[in-house]
Amino acid sequence: MNQDPPVSCGRSEGAPRRRDVVSTHSVFGAPCWVSLTSRDLEATQDFYTAVLGWRWRGAKLGEHFRIALANGVPVAGIAAVAAMWQMAVAWTPYFAVPDADVAVARARERGGTAAVGPLSFPPGRAALLADRDGATFGIWQGELVYNWEVWRRARPAFIRLHTRDAFDSAIFYGEILDWASEVSGCEVEYAGGEVLLRYQGDVVARIDSGAVEAAPDPSVRPHWQIHFAVSDVAACARAAEKHGGSVLSEDEQEAVLRDADGAQFTVTSRSHR
Numbered sequence: 001m002n003q004d005p006p007v008s009c010g011r012s013e014g015a016p017r018r019r020d021v022v023s024t025h026s027v028f029g030a031p032c033w034v035s036l037t038s039r040d041l042e043a044t045q046d047f048y049t050a051v052l053g054w055r056w057r058g059a060k061l062g063e064h065f066r067i068a069l070a071n072g073v074p075v076a077g078i079a080a081v082a083a084m085w086q087m088a089v090a091w092t093p094y095f096a097v098p099d100a101d102v103a104v105a106r107a108r109e110r111g112g113t114a115a116v117g118p119l120s121f122p123p124g125r126a127a128l129l130a131d132r133d134g135a136t137f138g139i140w141q142g143e144l145v146y147n148w149e150v151w152r153r154a155r156p157a158f159i160r161l162h163t164r165d166a167f168d169s170a171i172f173y174g175e176i177l178d179w180a181s182e183v184s185g186c187e188v189e190y191a192g193g194e195v196l197l198r199y200q201g202d203v204v205a206r207i208d209s210g211a212v213e214a215a216p217d218p219s220v221r222p223h224w225q226i227h228f229a230v231s232d233v234a235a236c237a238r239a240a241e242k243h244g245g246s247v248l249s250e251d252e253q254e255a256v257l258r259d260a261d262g263a264q265f266t267v268t269s270r271s272h273r
Contacts, residue, residue: 027148029177029184030199031159032096032140034076034226037087038261041066041080043244047260048078051239052155052228052267075155089262091226092128093159093205094138095177100125103139106176107131131172133163135222152204157229157268159205163222166209170195173207225256227266236267 038044041064048054048068059065059077068076081087097103100118107129108114115136117127124142131137144151163169170179170188178184179197186204189196197205230236237247237255244260253269 027144028096028098029179029186030096030204031093032144033094034091034156036078036091036263038078038080038089043260044078047243050243051236070155073150073154091263091265092136092138093224094140097139097141100127100139100141103176110172110175133222135161135163135224137224155228157227158203160225161207162225163209166193166195166207169207225266227268229270230267231270233267233269
């Protein structure tokens with residue numbers, strides 16, 4: 001796996017008491033963690049410290065893994081295993097599910113693939129999957145990192161799937177993750193060419209394929225994009241360039257960046273969340 005088990009993130013210094021830890025049985029269908037696969041651990045830490053101000057601690061999975069902290073809150077996992085495990089350098093979102101085996105079976109039945117897992121990381125289970133268009137995502141069953149609401153508001157603003165057909169993808173993920181069911185807490189909203197996933201009213205994920213009247217774009221390479229909320233988009237972009245990264249696009253509210261290892265992510269103004 002390319003992340004420390006989410007439950008271990010709640011054991012850092014200043015972690016909440018047990019009552020603050022919730023499980024995927026109370027928060028499921030929504031994104032619950034993000035993880036980066038990289039090649040060089042030290043270089044990756046230096047880059048994200050400079051760009052996002054993160055601090056670091058060790059992870060239970062070993063010396064190749066780190067947990068990123070924002071204001072003491074665990075916000076992301078870093079794994080320097082891309083070369084060792086022959087994996088792509090990329091950010092991956094993880095979704096909370098009540099049963100990992102059921103979710104993996106549903107994905108396979110609908111044309112998706114399981115690259116890793118489900119694997120046991122007591123007290124939970126995880127798997128790395130790809131949808132039928134090749135976009136990679138993970139699932140997690142068990143206790144969630146820190147307090148879920150605190151984690152979600154500490155850094156990630158939302159995640160966005162860039163794909164060829166937003167509505168077809170929404171059906172795929174909705175059937176796997178039980179979106180719009182009475183118990184998941186997730187609601188699906190169709191807005192133009194975009195599908196919005198809301199949890200308790202807040203947008204936590206978007207699926208985009210362009211204007212609703214346009215045909216699916218065969219040139220789009222489907223992937224999940226992680227959006228991190230920041231106070232100063234321009235400052236993050238300049239820091240990325242200074243520390244070996246690049247800026248793919250930029251405006252006042254948002255910038256698409258590439259880190260020094262090649263992984264793509266987005267910084268979004270907190271006022272634009």
